[in-house]
Structures are given as structure tokens and as C-alpha cells.
Amino acid sequence: MPEAPMLEIRGLDAFYGEAQALRGVDLTVAEGEVVTLVGRNGAGKTTLLRSVMGLHRQVTGELLFEGRDIVRTPAHKRARAGLGWVQDDRGVYASLTVEENLLLPPVVSDRAWALDKVYEAFPVLADRRRAGGTTLSGGEQQMLAIARVLRTGARMLLLDEPTEGLAPVIVRQIGDIIRQVKESGGTVLLIEQNVKFAATVADRHYLLAQGSVVESLDNAEFSARQAELLQHLGM
Ligand SMILES: Nc1ncnc2c1ncn2[C@@H]1O[C@H](COP(=O)(O)OP(=O)(O)OP(=O)(O)O)[C@@H](O)[C@H]1O
Secondary structure, X not given: OOOOOOEEEEEEEEEEOOEEEEEXXXXXXXXXXXXXXXXXXXXOHHHHHHHHHOOOOOEEEEEEEOOEEOOOOOHHHHHHHOEEEEOOOXXXXXXXXXXXXXXXXXXXXXXXXXXXXXXXXXXXXXXOOXXXXXXOOHHHHHHHHHHHHHHHXXXXXXXXXXXXXXXXXXXXXXXXXXXHHHHOOOEEEEEOXXXXXHHHHOOEEEEEEOOEEEEXXXXXXXXXXXXXXXXXXXX
8 A cells, every 4th residue: 555645635615705816726745856836926826835834824635644644633743743833034033143043943853964964055054053043145145044933853844935036046956955855864845936847856746726626636736737837827
């Protein structure tokens, strides 16, 4: 029998008051996979990612992480169970150095990256380890936000548009990091509007529209249909 997926979502609905933002979403992510959520603005991607982490609570349906239904589990317990939220505002503390920012969140598993490993993967953070959070560029802050979650030992990373607003050279570095996370056995679910970039990092993709999953595509199909997808996304 195949192993159960690391994350399994069945029939997830999400609401903001009376307004329904997700409708019957089914989605799976296997351990070691990199999966993207793609869709137009307002399609429900952020709501879905936040619902997985427990940051959006007005949901019904099944949300299984490593076989356990966590739909009513508070976010801090999901973090301890191995879900790692990479903050979309990057959440870097200006008053702390890079290294202090890295050391701040507690380690949650034996998958935690040691500081040496973090610095090897993110040489720019090693160079700037004593620098204050405020002095970092947007790209450096994004790297710090990802590195900080890897250091906790999170087994599944949740990223909301990690490349948004970053220069192409930094986007490539973020791509290298995601591939490295995968190579070291990590699992990633990310929102990504940059279709070209998504095709270079992910194994599979879910296309969302109006709160529903409308297609699930492997990366070969996704790459072959890039032009059509860009048109759908209005890009
Ligand atoms: N705080 C909120 N209150 C009410 N409605 C909301 C709230 N946040 C999002 N929504 C609505 O929920 C739906 C899904 O929004 P969501 O932000 O999840 O989409 P998205 O695909 O992530 O888009 P974007 O890329 O613009 O963030 C939209 O119709 C949006 O207007």
C-alpha cells in the first residue's frame, strides 16, 4: 500500500463571515514533494495556505497532517508538529542581528538545520550574521525568513509568494534554496504567481479559481502549458 501523503486535504471550505473563500478543496502533498498553488488574485491561495497553518480558522472539512486531523488544532501546535510558516512579511526583527533572528524560534524536531548548515546554504547570511535586521535587502530578508524556519526543523515549509518583488538574481537564489530543501528531504507547499519560476522548482501544481481546485498538474504538463496558464492568470 502506498504511504499516506504528508498533507491531505479533503472537502475544505473556508469562510470570512458569510463569504465563502474556499469550496471543497481536495489536495495532497507527499513527503519530499514541492507543490505550488497557482491562480489569479482572489482565487483563494493565501486562505488555503493560512488554513493549513491554522492562521485562518473559519474552516470545515478534513485537514490531515501525517495522518492526524489537525483542522481544530491551534497554529502553535501545528508548528510543533512540523509545519513551518515562512512569514509573507518576512517577519525579520529589526532590533536583532541575523544570527539572533535565526536562533529565535525554538527547534521542533531532529530535522533542524544546524547553524553551520544554514550558513553553508545561505552564504549571504553567513557574511551578514552580525548585521542588524534592518540593514538587509528584501532578498536577504526572504532568505533569512526561510532559513529561520529550516533551523527549527519544520518538516513541511509553507511559503506565500517567496519571490514576490525580488530581483531575478535573488529569485534564482531562492530557487536554489527550494531545490536544496527538497534534496535534503524537505517538503514544500508554496504560492507562486511566477509560472516560469514555479516550473523550475516544483513537482506538481494546483490551479485554483474562485475558491476551488480546477486542475492538478504534474510539472511536465504545467511546463508544456505555460503560455496558456499565463493567459489564464492574466499575465
Ligand atoms: N480578511 C478577509 N476578509 C474578507 N474576505 C477576504 C479576506 N481575505 C480574503 N478574502 C476574500 O477571500 C477570497 C480569497 O482570497 P485570498 O487572499 O485567499 O486569494 P489569493 O488567491 O491568495 O489572492 P491574492 O494573491 O490576491 O492574495 C477573495 O475573494 C478575497 O476577497
